[in-house]
Amino acid sequence: MSTNIYPQRRQMLFDTLPVGSLVVVPSGSEQVRNRDTGYSFRAQSDFYYLTGFDEPDSVLILCKTADEQQCRICLRPKNPERETWDGLRLGIDAAPSHLQVDSAHDIGELDKLLADWLANKAYLWLSFEQSSDWTTRLLPIIGQLKRRIRQGVEAPKGIHDLDGLLHEQRLIKDSVAQLGLTQAAQVTVAGHVAAMKATAVGRYEYQVQAALEFECRTQGAARQAFDSIVAGGKNACILHYHENNSLLRDGDLLLIDAGAEIDGYAGDCTHTFPINGKFNKAQAALYDLVLAAQQAAFAVIRPDIPYNLPHQEAVKTLSQGLLDLGLLQGDLNSIIEQESYKPFYMHQTGHWLGCDVHDVGAYKQQGNWRPLQTGMALTVEPGLYIAPDNTTVAEQWRGIGIRIEDSVLVTPTGYTCLTAGLPRKRSEIEAWMQKA
Ligand SMILES: [Mn+2]
Secondary structure, three states, rough: OOOOHHHHHHHHHHHHHOEEEEEEEEEOOOOOOEEEEEOOOOHHHHHHHHHHOOOOOOOOEEEOOOOOOEEEEEOOOHHHOOOOOOOOOOOOOOOHHHHOEEEEHHHHHHHHHHHOOOOOOOOEOOOOOOOOOHHHHHHHHHHHHHOOHHHHOOOOOOOOOOOHHHHHHHHOOOOHHHHHHHHHHHHHHHHHHHHHHHOOOOEEEEHHHHHHHHHHHOOOEEOOOOOEEEHHHHHHHHHOOOOOOOOOOOEEEEEEOOOOOOOOOOEEEEEEEEEOOOOOOOHHHHHHHHHHHHHHHHHHOOOOOEEEHHHHHHHHHHHHHHHHHHHOOOOHHHHHHHOOOOOOOOOOOOEEEOOOOOOOOOOOOOEEEEOOOOOOEEEEOEEEEOOOOOOOOOOHHHHOOOEEEEEEEEEOOEEEEEEOOOOOOOHHHHHHHHHH
């Protein structure tokens, strides 16, 4: 991985900041799980994106004045005793060269340092999504500065949302981000293949989950990018199901939505296949329809189309198919207009993908769906979910949940599918399961 990417990313952010700016980007702190045991730590994505550093209790500070720009890191000092218990720390002396920043400071001094660094800065930038405790911490420091006004010190005039700048930057994937997403996607696909191999009637969902996550971790994933959804039969109708504790039954489908995290980038892929290797008639009809909807969405993806167009194409295909199969009645346009497909398809057809599985970046600009651009990464994930208690449809359809999801990168001429490699056509899946 290029070690120069982090200074480059910080420079890009500097270039968008007005003179007189101070930016605060925290890594976050460890969270207690119970008593003296913590949840495993993962640095906030904004911080990791700008530093490649993942120690808790670290804060990146960017200062821009008319004369200079300064990049500073505040972090935990070396502490041999704590390091014996909790792991090595980079430490203050090694940080400037290791992280390519101008200076490094003890995190314990942060409030005092901020009082100096904030003096005569007009703009204080914070993530509004993550900053509630930081605003309460920073307001007294700004108050102190205002009391030094007779000494000629100026305090910030406002706190500004960093998300608008930094998240727009994160939305367009640079070469290192593209590589991270590509590797995360490849490991994710390997995990799905391992899950298919581990699937059999009479096993439990968590056993398939274990096979998938074993493969991802074996191939270098730091963790899963989100809790794996391994949903047999009607459990697939719960969109974010992750109890993963049911028995896999003969005649049911298995829906798996999972992704590995590699170098801070998320994989995201969903696969639906029959537990016994053979689709029944109702499952086959709905599966083919969801796959057709995904292909209709793929067909329009290229730069300059509105973000929502793939969703509209998927909805059109799904609605027409539901009409043809008799699950919906009426005419296509009014079904789409009145959203009467929503009992069967209640989510969007995708989301941004990046450091976070539901990645940052606006979807609309001035009230309109933004155009896709080269370098954006998103998922394409139509589905159909027929609630087990939906008595408005024939019994054969009830309790079937299907989603097919791939991750794509927008290219100048269209897109690249990052998660290619799984059998997707019904015949391919059945042949694959037969062979396995
Ligand atoms: Mn997704």
